[in-house]
Amino acid sequence: IFASGLAYLNFFTLHKCIRFQKMQSTILRSPAFSSVRPNVCSRRSAVTVRAVQEVKGLVVSTKMNKTVIVEAERLASDPVYQKRKKVTKRYAVHDESGALNVGDFVRISGSRPLSKTKRFTVAEVLRKAD
Numbered sequence: 001i002f003a004s005g006l007a008y009l010n011f012f013t014l015h016k017c018i019r020f021q022k023m024q025s026t027i028l029r030s031p032a033f034s035s036v037r038p039n040v041c042s043r044r045s046a047v048t049v050r051a052v053q054e055v056k057g058l059v060v061s062t063k064m065n066k067t068v069i070v071e072a073e074r075l076a077s078d079p080v081y082q083k084r085k086k087v088t089k090r091y092a093v094h095d096e097s098g099a100l101n102v103g104d105f106v107r108i109s110g111s112r113p114l115s116k117t118k119r120f121t122v123a124e125v126l127r128k129a130d
Contacts, residue, residue: 053110054123055091059100067118068095070108092117103129 057072069090076087092115093108100106105127108120 054107056107056126057091059102059104059106062100062102066095066098068093068100070106091120093120093122094118095122101129
């Protein structure tokens with residue numbers, strides 16, 4: 001009985017703390033307290049900046065409006081056999097101009113999410129298809 005009572009007490013205390021933090025942050029966001037900054041742990045408030053991901057790949061499909069499928073190939077280490085193998089990944093890429101054709105070699109860069117699957121845009125065309 002004591003252990004379960006202790007667990008309930010810990011849950012209740014934690015719940016109270018969370019409610020207090022929410023209430024405090026709501027109060028500090030109001031216009032009257034705009035100059036007050038809450039004392040937040042520096043690890044949580046640290047801003048992380050992601051590097052823009054750039055990938056080179058081959059256009060394999062242009063059947064959608066303003067979207068192309070780019071297939072990128074890279075070497076990855078196999079965890080079991082300790083050998084390097086080719087791994088391909090397909091990216092849905094935003095192509096605003098619609099000038100790309102199948103077989104073009106392009107460099108794509110990461111962007112904000114444009115749809116459910118599109119997170120990349122065409123940065124430049126490295127080589128046109130023959």
